[in-house]
Amino acid sequence: MLTIRLRRMGAKKRPFYRIVAIESKKAREGRFVEMLGYYHPIYKPARVELMEDKIFHWLDCGAELSETVASIFKQVGLTKKYQLMKKGEDVSEMKLSGTLQEKPKKKKKKVAKAE
DSSP states (O other): OEEEEEEEEEETTEEEEEEEEEETTSOTTSOOSEEEEEEEOSSSSOEEEEOHHHHHHHHHTTOEEOHHHHHHHHHHTHHHHHHHHHHTOOOTTOOOOSBOOOOOOOOOOOOOOOO
């Protein structure tokens, strides 16, 4: 079974990820079938580059998405575009976002000191 998931690349503490189609049993760094795009989380906001035609091909072939990739595709708008395309609607005017929204950081609660 094929899965579309992230493959870590880049230097130590400077990651970027390739979005790849890979057998679900293979290791994260294992041999992949095809590269489908890039995800750069270091940039603010994070950047995403996708090869839509290849992704649609693998989704049509029955590939499943990992949770992280599904989240990225939803934020970019690819999931909605794919669903509309499957219904037969015209999606030629639909543009995908090249960036992801940054999540707000959680604020730490201050703890009062007991004396």
